[in-house]
Amino acid sequence: MNFSEVFKQTNQLCKVSPDGKYLATCVQYRLVVRDVSTLQILQLYTCLDQVSHMEWSSDSLFILCAMYNRGLVQVWSLEQPDWHCKIDEGSIGLVSSRWSPDGRHILNTTEFHLRVTVWSLCTKAVSYIKHPKACQKGDRDGRYLALAERRDCKDYVCVFVCDDWHLLRHFETETQDLAGLEWSPNGCVLAVWDSCLEYKVLLYSLDGRLLSTYSAYEWSLGVKSVSWSPSSQFLAIGSYDEKVRILNHITWKKIAQFEHPAILDSTKTVYKEVEKRPAVGSDEMSLHSITIGTTLFNTQSKYEISPLPVQIPVVKPDPDRANPKIGISALAFSSDSRYLATKNGGFQVQSLNWHCSGDSVILLGKEQLCLCYMDTDQEDK
């Protein structure tokens, strides 16, 4: 494996464009766009202040740079470097700024979540969405945007058509306090889950009908993370009890459950399911025995296959603090739905990303990263 030279970045703002050709990084108030293969600088833009958030548009033509403390958003074009766009939220403040799924509208959430302003780059029109909650997700194809709303102590979901921001559906959800929503990759089902005080996952169809409810247990802390499989067949729910439960898309009932015990006796369990789809394997992606030195390039980091049984070092979180660092915090399906990578506990892994071929997964830590390759016969950790 070869490593390139080290580039500077701030705020972990470093993203590859959706079409995979460019790499954008933010250094203080500058935006640097490089070519992915040669890493040569193609464009250099200067923003007005330190960039807090940076995002590519879905068609990889525009980049959004948000400066939350100034309440400014600047949009840059790759094709036309002279083109500029600046959105000033004024005194109302800016808390979050996102692209819409179609890549032509920008959704700015004002301070205190008072409202979401939808700015259109095509027509300079402005729309407002009131009472938003902090979760809004666009579907994969970019046609619809689902936004959570809280009005009169009740949660609602608004589904907008991104073309003209027409409100397609507005329905109430049976949650106490909606914590997140996620579109299925085929765009037909919306998974909605409650805050961690209650384990409740609701599945709504695109037209607002409630398809099913799933609740594994009561009272203990509930859902921590949710992820759809790329084929829309499975929904993986990771919870605070250190278990991953997988629901199937036909009956919305649990078909598999994976545990993360502190002592591992069998590293591979393969579940062959009734529908004769490819087998789903569960990998305990916790890092077993890593020897990492202090400097980045002088380390001899080595992975061993530890003999079973293996005791994973567990740090018991402080029970008095909120949002304890236990439970499944990250889930990632591989692209062919064969593998599920999960992160349990307080390991310093910030993200899990699969390669599009489904053969390897990247674990990104705060300072290190590691690549795991899936062998067909055994795992190489």
Add this chain to the structure above:
Amino acid sequence: MGPLIFRHLSLSSFGLPPVWTAGGGSELNIVAVLNCMYDLIQLHRRGLRTLENMEVEQLKSNSNVDFLQLSTTRLKEQLEISKRENTGLLERERQLQLKVKSLQNCLKNEKEEVQKLQNVIASRASQYNHEMKRKEREFNKLKERLNQLLVDKKEKKQAIDVLNNIGRADGKRSLWKTEKTEAKHEGEMYKTLLSDYDTRQRELQLENAELRKVLQQMKKDMVSILSSRKQAAKDVLPTLLNFIQAASEEEDEVFDSSKDSVELYCVHAREKLTNSIRLQWRRLKSHVERLDSQAQTSESKTADAVPRETHEEEMDRLKLEIQQCKDFIQAQQQLLQQQLSSPCDEETASLLSDCYMLQEKERLGDEWKTLEEQRKIFERERRNFTEAAIRLSHERKAFEEERATWLKHQFLNLSPFSDSKKPSLSKSKSAFLICECLFLFPSLSEPPSCVPLTSPSTADLYRTLCLIPEDRYGLDLNF
């Protein structure tokens, strides 16, 4: 005197003074006698008294003994009772101990649950507190901001500053918001949902078809197994099995007639299939269970032990055979190895390589020799034959000329007189005969001398030898 002496003796045995003094004569001392009598009576009375006393004593002791016996039996019964009570109490104690243990377990579980619930409550409480604090902080910030906004007159408005409008992502022009567009959006949404349901339904259909195939296959297998077992079964139940088999075959027939998969989609056919599968499976299960029980009880029965023995014998025989074959193969392999790897010199090598073929080669050589001889003979004969053929052609040419002249002669001498032909006839005839002989006797090198001429006429000769077609001389040769 005798009785007196006797008495005297007995008195002394009683310890009484003698009745009379020695040498006193036979006068009885009456006083002494009276005393003795009195003593005797006293003694007697004393004896009676002691007897009475002893009887009383005996009675007393008898009653004592009875009393003791009664008391022992009573005490034994009491002992029994108390022993039983003891065991009863022990049993109760044991049960109570068990109960105590289970209650302790329950208590432990309850305590654990209580602990868990307390943890849950604690985490929920901390979560709520956290949320509260967060909301309070946000509220405070909101209040401050509101204050700031009310105080701060200069309000910055929202604004967007774009160099130029960019086109839409899909390149089309945006439409006005009308009912039609709304309806179109609804339509598109429903279309998406429908297509998704369609794909799902198709997939499920495919899966269903496969599963149905598998079930039917299973049913067929089960039926075949059951029917084959029926023949091998030694139960008294074959008649019953027959009946069941017939019934199931009927069912199969009815079922197989509707083999078209489209018809299987209706609920009744589906139910039929699943029910028949269940039935067959139950039969198979019961049969297997029966076989198992048979196998278990067959150790005592010799009738069933025999097949097992034969089975084992068979297995042993087969194993032995396998071993033999393996050994054979091993030996072969070894020999082959030896063959390939043995280091011997050229001559022996060539000899060894030839020795298998030696006999064949010799035979071949002999045959070759005979063939050669035959070939030579044939060569010779062919040569002779060609020579003869050449000679024959010459002679034929000569004969042809002769015949031509003879015919000319004949034609010219055509007259009623037919006497002068004989000498030339004989010559031509001889020529014919020569040809004939040559053809018939190729090995003879020389034409033989004239052969008797009582052979068939010239015409016949011609015809047989096929030398001349008949037509040309048809008019001449009728003689």
